[in-house]
Amino acid sequence: MHLSTPPLSAYTKDNPLPAKLLENRVLNKDGSGKDTRHLVVDIAGSGLTYSVGDSLGVYASNRPQIVEEIIELIEATGNEPVVPPRLTAAVSLREALTTKLSLGGPTKKILETFAAKTTEVKQKAQLAELLAPGAKELREVFLGQREFIDLLEEFPGVKLAPQELADHLRSMVPRLYSIASSPKLYPGQVHLLVAPVRYESNGRRRYGVCSTFLADRVTRRKTPIPVFIAESHFGLPEDPAKDIIMIGPGTGVAPFRAFVQERVATSATGRNWLFFGDQHQATDYLYGDEWKRLLAEGRMARVDLAFSRDQPQKIYVQDRIRETAAELWTWIKGGAHFYVCGDAHRMAKDVDAALHQVIIGQGGLEAAQAANYVKQMKKDKRYQRDVY
Numbered sequence: 001m002h003l004s005t006p007p008l009s010a011y012t013k014d015n016p017l018p019a020k021l022l023e024n025r026v027l028n029k030d031g032s033g034k035d036t037r038h039l040v041v042d043i044a045g046s047g048l049t050y051s052v053g054d055s056l057g058v059y060a061s062n063r064p065q066i067v068e069e070i071i072e073l074i075e076a077t078g079n080e081p082v083v084p085p086r087l088t089a090a091v092s093l094r095e096a097l098t099t100k101l102s103l104g105g106p107t108k109k110i111l112e113t114f115a116a117k118t119t120e121v122k123q124k125a126q127l128a129e130l131l132a133p134g135a136k137e138l139r140e141v142f143l144g145q146r147e148f149i150d151l152l153e154e155f156p157g158v159k160l161a162p163q164e165l166a167d168h169l170r171s172m173v174p175r176l177y178s179i180a181s182s183p184k185l186y187p188g189q190v191h192l193l194v195a196p197v198r199y200e201s202n203g204r205r206r207y208g209v210c211s212t213f214l215a216d217r218v219t220r221r222k223t224p225i226p227v228f229i230a231e232s233h234f235g236l237p238e239d240p241a242k243d244i245i246m247i248g249p250g251t252g253v254a255p256f257r258a259f260v261q262e263r264v265a266t267s268a269t270g271r272n273w274l275f276f277g278d279q280h281q282a283t284d285y286l287y288g289d290e291w292k293r294l295l296a297e298g299r300m301a302r303v304d305l306a307f308s309r310d311q312p313q314k315i316y317v318q319d320r321i322r323e324t325a326a327e328l329w330t331w332i333k334g335g336a337h338f339y340v341c342g343d344a345h346r347m348a349k350d351v352d353a354a355l356h357q358v359i360i361g362q363g364g365l366e367a368a369q370a371a372n373y374v375k376q377m378k379k380d381k382r383y384q385r386d387v388y
């Protein structure tokens with residue numbers, strides 16, 4: 001008879017662990033324009049295990065202030081029972097708005113509901129303009145600058161019942177954060193590197209739901225944080241003798257701290273090369289002391305830095321990649337694995353272009369051959385990206 005291995009932990013995405021936060025430290029020094037947090041989450045005794053390269057999934061709560069404002073705007077008490085989308089049991093409106101529903105990203109559907117309900121001529125005209133067949137772009141810009149609360153404020157007089165409101169909102173989804181620690185060095189802990197999202201739009205301060213939940217609203221050792229481990233394709237080479245090249249500007253450096261901790265803990269013989277970048281060396285060299293120590297101890301072969309705002313012209317990690325092309329090519333030819341983590345929109349594309357340039361310039365390949373070379377690297381899992 002085949003006996004299957006029992007699960008190591010009862011905690012999953014559907015049944016997250018109520019974990020506690022042990023540490024919340026700003027890594028940027030005084031005078032920095034950035035705010036990047038080193039967070040330590042306690043998973044001891046939970047049975048949760050992870051590999052370096054995995055992420056932590058986090059279910060956040062919305063800001064109480066926004067929740068109360070919305071309850072007030074729809075003239076409810078917050079105690080009304082509602083059934084959030086995809087759930088079967090009713091919870092209070094306050095609970096639904098706090099943990100079950102996403103209050104951002106309003107859709108066309110709410111504009112249609114408002115258009116059907118409003119009796120004000122000016123509002124009717126504005127909504128008709130936004131809902132006109134050719135107005136997709138106008139509507140997207142309008143909705144993109146707004147959260148749900150803006151619409152409730154901008155269209156006063158339109159009455160939404162609590163359940164009706166819930167029916168217009170999407171479910172709250174968990175956010176992922178790259179794990180920045182090795183369980184071999186920090187058993188029972190998960191370290192994260194989180195940049196709280198804060199910006200302004202449509203005249204309102206905005207706060208990223210999960211990043212500011214973790215950075216601002218979780219009380220250390222008190223507030224439970226519902227978490228789970230999200231396994232990843234992103235990981236170290238199976239052969240510990242392989243060299244690794246890690247490109248991780250900003251919060252992108254998180255998994256590479258875990259990679260190097262793991263390689264040190266397991267006495268992996270392959271060399272480690274990090275490219276890191278951020279705004280200013282004096283204030284934004286994230287985990288700078290750790291990288292310096294690892295270099296001094298010979299655990300890191302190289303750390304190449306690109307501080308974008310320490311000189312008049314921008315310098316980014318891809319500039320350092322091009323500058324070190326000859327050495328990089330010898331590593332790549334020698335079988336090194338190439339990893340990229342961080343911003344997907346610009347950085348990862350520019351780094352990909354730089355990698356192609358290195359292969360063309362140093363390997364003497366045509367563009368099409370370089371593209372095939374990169375394709376093969378991906379196939380061999382020698383080129384991995386974890387970008388967001």
Ligand SMILES: Cc1cc2nc3c(=O)[nH]c(=O)nc-3n(C[C@H](O)[C@H](O)[C@H](O)COP(=O)(O)OP(=O)(O)OC[C@H]3O[C@@H](n4cnc5c(N)ncnc54)[C@H](O)[C@@H]3O)c2cc1C
Pocket residue numbers: 055104175176177178179193194195196197198199200201207208209210211212251252254386387388
């Ligand atoms: C595999 C993976 C790993 C990740 N690892 C990390 C990590 O290690 N560290 C980390 O900090 N994040 C990481 N992220 C990103 C993280 O999951 C969240 O997306 C991030 O924290 C924002 O979530 P939030 O809930 O705070 O913001 P949300 O409430 O989801 O708001 C974010 C949205 O706000 C809008 N927005 C943001 N900035 C602006 C602006 N300036 N102007 C206008 N609109 C804007 C955009 O629409 C954006 O999508 C990772 C993501 C993935 C998928």
Ligand SMILES: NC(=O)c1ccc[n+]([C@@H]2O[C@H](COP(=O)([O-])OP(=O)(O)OC[C@H]3O[C@@H](n4cnc5c(N)ncnc54)[C@H](OP(=O)(O)O)[C@@H]3O)[C@@H](O)[C@H]2O)c1
Pocket residue numbers: 036195196197198249250251252277278279306307308309314316317318342343344346347348350388
């Ligand atoms: N999906 C997301 O939610 C997401 C993902 C990544 C970043 N962000 C946003 O960015 C904020 C900070 O993120 P972060 O700390 O990880 O750092 P980051 O903004 O990605 O910046 C890190 C470094 O990368 C530089 N950079 C900018 N454009 C680049 C490019 N094309 N190629 C290479 N490097 C480039 C930056 O320089 P300059 O700033 O001087 O140009 C900075 O020196 C967060 O608060 C978040 O709002 C959001």
